Amino acid sequence: MSLTVVGSIAFDAVETESGKRDRLLGGAAVHFSLASSFLAETRVVGPVGDDFGDEEYAVLHNRGVVTDDVEHVPGGKTFFWAGRYERDVNIRHTLQTDLNVFETFEPKLSQASQDADVLFLANIQPDLQRAVREQCTGARFVALDTMNLWIDIARESLVKTIAGVDCLIVNDGEAKQLTDEPNLVRAAQKIMEMGPRVVVIKFGEYGANMYTKDGVFGIPAYPTADVVDPTGAGDTFAGGFVGYIAAHADEEITDELLRRAMAYGTALASFNVEAFGTERMQTLTADEVNERVAELQRVTVFDASPVPLRG
Amino acid sequence: MSLTVVGSIAFDAVETESGKRDRLLGGAAVHFSLASSFLAETRVVGPVGDDFGDEEYAVLHNRGVVTDDVEHVPGGKTFFWAGRYERDVNIRHTLQTDLNVFETFEPKLSQASQDADVLFLANIQPDLQRAVREQCTGARFVALDTMNLWIDIARESLVKTIAGVDCLIVNDGEAKQLTDEPNLVRAAQKIMEMGPRVVVIKFGEYGANMYTKDGVFGIPAYPTADVVDPTGAGDTFAGGFVGYIAAHADEEITDELLRRAMAYGTALASFNVEAFGTERMQTLTADEVNERVAELQRVTVFDASPVPLRG
Numbered sequence: 001m002s003l004t005v006v007g008s009i010a011f012d013a014v015e016t017e018s019g020k021r022d023r024l025l026g027g028a029a030v031h032f033s034l035a036s037s038f039l040a041e042t043r044v045v046g047p048v049g050d051d052f053g054d055e056e057y058a059v060l061h062n063r064g065v066v067t068d069d070v071e072h073v074p075g076g077k078t079f080f081w082a083g084r085y086e087r088d089v090n091i092r093h094t095l096q097t098d099l100n101v102f103e104t105f106e107p108k109l110s111q112a113s114q115d116a117d118v119l120f121l122a123n124i125q126p127d128l129q130r131a132v133r134e135q136c137t138g139a140r141f142v143a144l145d146t147m148n149l150w151i152d153i154a155r156e157s158l159v160k161t162i163a164g165v166d167c168l169i170v171n172d173g174e175a176k177q178l179t180d181e182p183n184l185v186r187a188a189q190k191i192m193e194m195g196p197r198v199v200v201i202k203f204g205e206y207g208a209n210m211y212t213k214d215g216v217f218g219i220p221a222y223p224t225a226d227v228v229d230p231t232g233a234g235d236t237f238a239g240g241f242v243g244y245i246a247a248h249a250d251e252e253i254t255d256e257l258l259r260r261a262m263a264y265g266t267a268l269a270s271f272n273v274e275a276f277g278t279e280r281m282q283t284l285t286a287d288e289v290n291e292r293v294a295e296l297q298r299v300t301v302f303d304a305s306p307v308p309l310r311g
Numbered sequence: 312m313s314l315t316v317v318g319s320i321a322f323d324a325v326e327t328e329s330g331k332r333d334r335l336l337g338g339a340a341v342h343f344s345l346a347s348s349f350l351a352e353t354r355v356v357g358p359v360g361d362d363f364g365d366e367e368y369a370v371l372h373n374r375g376v377v378t379d380d381v382e383h384v385p386g387g388k389t390f391f392w393a394g395r396y397e398r399d400v401n402i403r404h405t406l407q408t409d410l411n412v413f414e415t416f417e418p419k420l421s422q423a424s425q426d427a428d429v430l431f432l433a434n435i436q437p438d439l440q441r442a443v444r445e446q447c448t449g450a451r452f453v454a455l456d457t458m459n460l461w462i463d464i465a466r467e468s469l470v471k472t473i474a475g476v477d478c479l480i481v482n483d484g485e486a487k488q489l490t491d492e493p494n495l496v497r498a499a500q501k502i503m504e505m506g507p508r509v510v511v512i513k514f515g516e517y518g519a520n521m522y523t524k525d526g527v528f529g530i531p532a533y534p535t536a537d538v539v540d541p542t543g544a545g546d547t548f549a550g551g552f553v554g555y556i557a558a559h560a561d562e563e564i565t566d567e568l569l570r571r572a573m574a575y576g577t578a579l580a581s582f583n584v585e586a587f588g589t590e591r592m593q594t595l596t597a598d599e600v601n602e603r604v605a606e607l608q609r610v611t612v613f614d615a616s617p618v619p620l621r622g
Binding site for chain 2: 037038039040041063064086087088089090176182183184185186189203205206207209215216217218219220221223224225226227244247256259260262263264285286289290293294296297298299300301302303304306307309310311
């Protein structure tokens with residue numbers, strides 16, 4: 001049941017059509033763990049500076065997230081990102097990125113974090129991801145995120161890192177860039193040939209596909225009329241997906257289980273975008289999550305009984 | 312059971328990574344009717360020139376399409392379109408468009424075509440679409456396609472035309488442009504306020520959503536590793552969708568029926584892209600269609616039973 005996530009902890013400044021926030025708790029590891037906390041006890045590994053205080057810890061602790069491996073860098077400042085979304089929230093402009101303590105981050109995992117049953121390597125430099133993966137020798141499922149930057153400047157290391165994980169979670173642009181293959185089915189096949197047995201490709205507002213040896217699973221995004229802040233939706237999705245797998249440690253990781261995991265990831269991501277930063281995730285209840293998964297099924301269900309056709 | 316489609320009949324020259332064809336039977340009404348012919352007898356209304364001969368008619372007749380209202384313009388040439396797709400087939404370049412006989416097309420419907428139970432108005436000038444719609448007084452379901460050009464230059468007429476139909480089928484860019492609303496759920500709501508009770512928004516390789524008063528239905532595209540020529544996929548989708556409704560004239564048009572129609576549209580579109588022009592649709596069998604709908608359900612199904620969550 002134990003789940004460890006390694007990645008960024010951040011303050012975000014975000015501007016969308018719905019408003020503006022100067023200082024929001026954010027970062028991939030935070031968004032991930034708030035989602036995964038609904039499913040499994042989650043240990044966060046990531047660096048913070050002096051500006052990261054009780055209020056921020058409380059958000060994580062209120063959801064039962066274990067912060068023993070949050071590394072406080074004395075004299076440092078927490079990773080800061082500022083961005084603006086256009087009225088069409090699919091268009092994002094990064095205004096500022098201050099890596100701060102994240103620049104020299106070298107993940108240090110306690111024994112408890114190393115003993116994780118399931119591991120999520122959020123988007124950090126692939127050498128670091130691989131070093132963490134190698135410390136978690138007992139993990140029965142390891143999932144990896146990455147970004148276009150590492151595909152550009154550290155491809156060789158990234159490919160080695162991908163070879164050592166069970167699952168890659170990327171968006172469609174990253175999948176195409178990584179494999180130099182514009183067709184997503186072929187791109188996913190190429191990624192599976194690199195090592196992972198599960199490939200998840202996210203399409204933002206259109207949903208996500210999962211590729212395994214058993215075939216393809218496709219799920220639309222939950223239709224949301226009010227997208228306030230899409231920041232962290234992908235990490236929240238990953239938190240629900242990977243958290244679901246961690247929560248079912250006693251079950252074999254079948255295609256059927258992975259599909260249920262995709263549904264929980266999709267449902268959780270749909271909540272995250274309803275408010276700024278982690279605001280919605282802080283008020284979310286277990287019943288709301290299960291209800292949204294049920295709604296998501298109502299969105300997707302159809303009767304496929306064959307009908308008489310004109311041959 | 313009777314279905315009429317009004318729209319373009321064309322010759323296409325297409326270049327994709329898979330090869331090049333100089334003269335393919337194409338056009339919205341052709342792609343539509345080859346798909347709908349699997350479900351309901353379909354009457355095509357559209358203009359052709361002297362270059363449209365027995366070979367082209369045979370493709371339609373072999374699928375039982377009724378061509379009585381195909382208008383031969385003596386001395387004219389059939390609409391011609393040439394395009395090139397990049398290796399990423401989502402990127403299309405139009406190389407040439409010769410409207411030819413399509414430029415002065417004024418649809419003339421025989422009584423049999425006017426008596427259609429179901430009508431599809433493929434993408435033509437909205438005044439013409441409206442004139443056709445008004446001739447088909449007995450139609451119990453009318454669906455409309457359009458394009459960015461008419462939103463740009465004939466918005467007022469288009470909005471009037473949309474007000475008179477039951478269903479609008481557009482892609483996501485067109486839906487956003489028509490409503491000036493970047494959120495698709497809101498865009499669909501705005502379109503429903505214009506008149507239609509059914510809105511279908513297509514996302515190309517990501518699938519399609521359908522919006523009705525009963526909620527949203529989302530279906531992924533059938534995952535296809537070999538996209539040879541995407542030309543006509545949208546019209547083929549419409550042919551399956553609208554054809555399904557025409558085929559079930561004895562049933563009330565419920566959300567459940569419309570969802571099955573979406574699945575048939577999606578399945579048929581996935582065949583169309585497997586070869587150039589109409590080549591794949593010419594060899595397609597009824598069993599293959601029903602089998603693909605069943606496969607599409609296997610792609611989308613998941614168990615949404617609630618699980619114990621950490622509250």
